[in-house]
Amino acid sequence: MVRIIALTGPSGIGKTTISRLLAAAVPDSVEIPPILTTRAPKRHDDGEYRYVSAERFRELEQGGALVARTRLPPRREMRWYGYHQEDLKAIRREGRVPVVITERHLLQGFVACYGRASVFSCGLLPPGRDKPAMLAALLARLRARGRDSEESIRARLDNAEGDLAFFTEHPGLFDVMLVNDDVDAAVSVLAARVRGMGLPVREKRSAANRNQ
Secondary structure (H helix, E strand, O other), rough: OOEEEHHHHOOOOOHHHHHHHHHHHHOEEEEEEOOOOOOOOOOOOOOOOOEOOOOHHHHHHHHOEEEEEOOOOOOOOOOOEEEEEHHHHHHHHHOOOEEEEOOHHHHHHHHHOOHHHHHHEEEEOOOOHHHOHHHHHHHHHHHHHHHOOHHHHHHHHHHHHHHHHHHHHOHHHEEEEOOOOOOHHHHHHHHHHHHHOOOOOOOOHHHHHOOO
């Protein structure tokens, strides 16, 4: 039984966009839980985070309340991210499956907690025929979105190299790998996989159907 749907990939690959579109496409089947973080709010944040102090984060971790956690760049800052197990349980009590945004350490945390068979895992790749081309595509995306300093972008790109290597080194942790050069196509593939899981599905109605 699938208990978690995990979207894994480097910063800038489109995990947040795809997760939101998937939740809109099959709203009775999946839901996005908040991400706990110790970082300060940013202007572009849109409700996806729940902000806590570093002390509170440590308390939750030590108390066993976090299912998975990781620290992301820039490395000079202690910026922790994780998921609270009560948020995930609340979604499952409603008959839905949580869709979580992960990178390699968070994914491993979910697999360790729930077991590999209970995690439907999707790896998201940037377009490109080799690693340099993929990293170049990511660099262009990170700069185009205008959210981060050049220092932060470089740190994220360094981290992305590890993410891409992780895909190659741990193929057994992924049920599907998607190149995100067409977000609608990626969402369509994932929605089809959700339909095949036997979860409750109430599809988003088209404009034509709403007018009937």
